[in-house]
Amino acid sequence: MNMIAPPAVTVRTGRWLGLPLAMGIVAATLCLHIALGAKFVPLDVVFEALTHRDPANFNHTIVWDLRLPRALVAIIVGASLSVAGALMQGVTRNPLAEPGILGLMAGASFAVVFGIGMLGLAGNTAIPMMAAGGSLGAACLVYLISRWVPGGATPLTLTLAGAVVTAFLGALTSVAFLLRENAFDSYRVWLSGSLAGRDLSMLMTAGPVLIVALVVAFALARQITALAMGEEVALALGVRTGWLKAQLLVCVVALTAGSVALAGPLGFVGLVIPHAVRLFTGSDYRWIVPYSAVVGAGYLLAVDVAARMMFRPAEISTGIVTALIGAPIFVYLIRKRSR
Amino acid sequence: MSTTVASRWYVVRLFSERIALRLPVAALLWLAATLALLVGIIAFSLTVGSQPTSLDEVWRTLSGETVSRTIDNVVWEFRFPRALAAALVGAMFALSGAALQNVTRNGLADPSLVGVSQGAGLAVVALTVLWPDAVGGLRPWVAFAGSLAVAVLIQSLTWTARGASSVRFILMGVGVAAMISACTSVLMTYGQIERVLSVLTWLSGSINAANWADVQMLAVWSAVLLPALLLLSRSTAAMRMGDATATALGAPVRWVRYGLITTAVGFAAIGTAVVGPLGFVGLIAPHAARRLAPSGVGLHLLLTATLGAVLVSLADLVGRTLMAPIQIPAGLVTDLIGVPIFLILLRRAARRTAL
Numbered sequence: 266m267n268m269i270a271p272p273a274v275t276v277r278t279g280r281w282l283g284l285p286l287a288m289g290i291v292a293a294t295l296c297l298h299i300a301l302g303a304k305f306v307p308l309d310v311v312f313e314a315l316t317h318r319d320p321a322n323f324n325h326t327i328v329w330d331l332r333l334p335r336a337l338v339a340i341i342v343g344a345s346l347s348v349a350g351a352l353m354q355g356v357t358r359n360p361l362a363e364p365g366i367l368g369l370m371a372g373a374s375f376a377v378v379f380g381i382g383m384l385g386l387a388g389n390t391a392i393p394m395m396a397a398g399g400s401l402g403a404a405c406l407v408y409l410i411s412r413w414v415p416g417g418a419t420p421l422t423l424t425l426a427g428a429v430v431t432a433f434l435g436a437l438t439s440v441a442f443l444l445r446e447n448a449f450d451s452y453r454v455w456l457s458g459s460l461a462g463r464d465l466s467m468l469m470t471a472g473p474v475l476i477v478a479l480v481v482a483f484a485l486a487r488q489i490t491a492l493a494m495g496e497e498v499a500l501a502l503g504v505r506t507g508w509l510k511a512q513l514l515v516c517v518v519a520l521t522a523g524s525v526a527l528a529g530p531l532g533f534v535g536l537v538i539p540h541a542v543r544l545f546t547g548s549d550y551r552w553i554v555p556y557s558a559v560v561g562a563g564y565l566l567a568v569d570v571a572a573r574m575m576f577r578p579a580e581i582s583t584g585i586v587t588a589l590i591g592a593p594i595f596v597y598l599i600r601k602r603s604r
Numbered sequence: 605m606s607t608t609v610a611s612r613w614y615v616v617r618l619f620s621e622r623i624a625l626r627l628p629v630a631a632l633l634w635l636a637a638t639l640a641l642l643v644g645i646i647a648f649s650l651t652v653g654s655q656p657t658s659l660d661e662v663w664r665t666l667s668g669e670t671v672s673r674t675i676d677n678v679v680w681e682f683r684f685p686r687a688l689a690a691a692l693v694g695a696m697f698a699l700s701g702a703a704l705q706n707v708t709r710n711g712l713a714d715p716s717l718v719g720v721s722q723g724a725g726l727a728v729v730a731l732t733v734l735w736p737d738a739v740g741g742l743r744p745w746v747a748f749a750g751s752l753a754v755a756v757l758i759q760s761l762t763w764t765a766r767g768a769s770s771v772r773f774i775l776m777g778v779g780v781a782a783m784i785s786a787c788t789s790v791l792m793t794y795g796q797i798e799r800v801l802s803v804l805t806w807l808s809g810s811i812n813a814a815n816w817a818d819v820q821m822l823a824v825w826s827a828v829l830l831p832a833l834l835l836l837s838r839s840t841a842a843m844r845m846g847d848a849t850a851t852a853l854g855a856p857v858r859w860v861r862y863g864l865i866t867t868a869v870g871f872a873a874i875g876t877a878v879v880g881p882l883g884f885v886g887l888i889a890p891h892a893a894r895r896l897a898p899s900g901v902g903l904h905l906l907l908t909a910t911l912g913a914v915l916v917s918l919a920d921l922v923g924r925t926l927m928a929p930i931q932i933p934a935g936l937v938t939d940l941i942g943v944p945i946f947l948i949l950l951r952r953a954a955r956r957t958a959l
Contacts, residue, residue, distance in 0.1 A: 334661045410947060424778070425775070428778045429941075432942075436940050437940070439936050440940075582789070582793060585789045585793070587781065589790070591782075592780070599779065
């Protein structure tokens with residue numbers, strides 16, 4: 266009787282099997298997301314609408330014009346933010362790294378608010394561009410601050426610098442709001458991170474960029490594993506670390522900016538998902554990155570359902586729910602690290 | 605009675621040296637100077653606004669004369685309580701920061717950064733949105749309970765087998781603050797719109813609406829809390845040398861710590877209850893006081909209080925004049941000033957302890 270199963274092979278098949286399983290769960294959540302809402306659309310009607318659209322059927326209109334765009338936004342934003350968080354955690358070797366905590370979201374939001382209010386920019390191309398500029402600026406600022414502090418860019422200094430830059434840009438955003446109160450009324454909801462009222466036009470612009478950035482992230486994943494082991498190890502393994510970091514920065518900025526343009530600042534998604542994924546995949550980024558994308562998509566779909574259903578008929582912003590779930594996990598991670 | 609000059613301290617010896625007082629001259633001078641500055645700022649803030657008033661008219665109004673019905677009304681009902689509230693609130697936040705920094709022995713502690721102000725905020729928003737019929741006088745108590753709960757939560761989360769420590773406390777505060785803000789946002793989106801609107805300006809730290817009742821409450825609470833803090837300050841001096849030394853010197857370390865947390869929370873909670881969360885004042889003022897003049901703990905606290913008062917009075921003045929008629933809440937102004945200073949402090953703190 267052979268009691269010893271070959272462990273490496275088991276783990277590998279587990280990882281391979283997990284991916285379609287996770288995708289299946291995402292698909293189920295997607296159906297749930299489309300079915301639930303102010304008006305319940307039965308699941309068989311959802312399938313019928315998706316396969317044979319009948320423009321005269323009211324339920325089909327709801328599915329195609331309201332629920333489906335929102336679900337697609339949730340999927341792509343959830344995947345993008347989770348992958349961005351995973352990349353940042355790999356590069357900075359900081360378990361608390363995430364676009365929200367390290368100030369990239371605040372940079373993007375501030376740039377968008379400033380661009381709309383002060384420069385009069387608007388539109389589907391201008392908003393993602395402004396968001397990209399803002400998050401790039403914030404990323405550089407946070408990095409420079411944490412380098413400037415003696416001791417260098419440690420997890421602690423990076424996190425503190427991120428918190429402080431977020432506070433500063435948040436105050437500037439509030440001032441911009443106060444100065445142009447009427448212009449911003451419609452952005453109030455957006456600024457708390459919401460998927461409500463999204464149409465497909467912004468998705469058409471930001472979506473392709475996000476997909477390209479995701480593909481690039483998948484391609485770079487192998488080298489991130491080396492980088493996460495430390496700069497020297499990565500160099501010894503033949504990784505051009507400087508070039509890789511530059512590519513990853515562009516990738517993270519694109520993922521963050523596109524997400525902010527689509528859904529506003531959604532905090533803590535990029536923190537929670539990679540950590541949850543790591544429980545299953547271990548520390549190999551070839552697995553962490555794709556799993557983060559799939560699990561992140563499912564997570565944001567589920568959170569969005571919760572945000573719509575919790576206090577019916579009122580709807581709370583999705584960003585609030587992600588913070589409510591994410592902040593305790595942040596606290597847990599600090600506690601675990603410092604033991 | 606004889607007096608001698610020692611390099612930085614002025615030593616007063618009484619009753620043939622049975623009582624000797626070391627007076628830090630520089631600190632006393634700075635205290636007088638900041639008090640004068642405070643009076644100057646308040647005087648100036650009484651003259652500016654949509655109804656410009658000359659200093660002479662303000663002076664005559666304050667001394668009881670009726671210059672004109674409008675000026676009388678503007679100065680007594682709007683500008684004067686607002687200026688006093690700004691000064692008092694600034695002093696309270698500054699003292700709260702000083703006490704928190706002493707307890708945590710972390711120079712980066714500030715009531716708004718570590719969630720204590722957010723705790724008060726959540727409690728007050730909950731009261732306003734969920735039980736709007738509750739008595740307004742309940743507000744400071746509710747704010748106090750909210751802040752205290754958060755302070756206890758963070759302390760217990762920070763404390764591990766290796767003991768409580770410095771920067772982790774701040775990081776923990778950042779996380780807890782994020783969660784509490786999210787809870788507040790839930791109430792804001794879910795609550796009835798007219799109740800929400802009434803707390804909206806309050807939440808960004810605005811002194812617009814301060815009236816005499818607020819000033820009275822602030823003054824009463826300061827009169828209770830400031831002596832308590834000064835009483836505790838003797839033991840604080842010993843605790844700066846570490847818990848073991850302080851215990852050896854006879855300081856009741858545990859009780860002093862509880863006392864300091866309670867007063868810190870009290871100051872922050874009452875300040876927040878009146879004007880909303882004001883960031884970074886509690887961080888800057890104690891450091892500035894220490895930089896300006898070396899002094900004993902008690903005088904340091906007084907200097908901290910006057911500096912905090914100057915800071916918030918100035919922030920309020922700038923906020924309401926810079927972009928007039930739009931009023932920028934003082935809380936936003938202190939955030940904008942506070943962040944660069946926080947970074948400088950972070951750099952200095954890191955150099956000393958290498959984080």
